[in-house]
Amino acid sequence: MEFKPVKSKLNQIYTGSLLFILMIFITVLYIFISGAIKNQEIEQLNRFYEKEKHKNLQKRYIKTSMSEQKKNMKMIINMNMWNINRKGICSTM
Numbered sequence: 001m002e003f004k005p006v007k008s009k010l011n012q013i014y015t016g017s018l019l020f021i022l023m024i025f026i027t028v029l030y031i032f033i034s035g036a037i038k039n040q041e042i043e044q045l046n047r048f049y050e051k052e053k054h055k056n057l058q059k060r061y062i063k064t065s066m067s068e069q070k071k072n073m074k075m076i077i078n079m080n081m082w083n084i085n086r087k088g089i090c091s092t093m
Helices: 003-063 066-087
Strands: none
Touching: none
């Protein structure tokens, strides 16, 4: 029985299996890293959207006149009181 053909066959199997394991590892790593990057980009976009939304609300609020601001505040207070009465928290108004 010759030892060299068996040794070369075992080397090929060993090398192939290590290469296969390495490819699986790289694929799994790629999937996890790309998912993490995608989630981070979504979070950054959400934070940017919230900042822009607040900026626009501030600009809109500043542009409104003082009487409109008072009217809006009265409307908000009335809506809150209506919600409180509707829930039965306060029986008289």
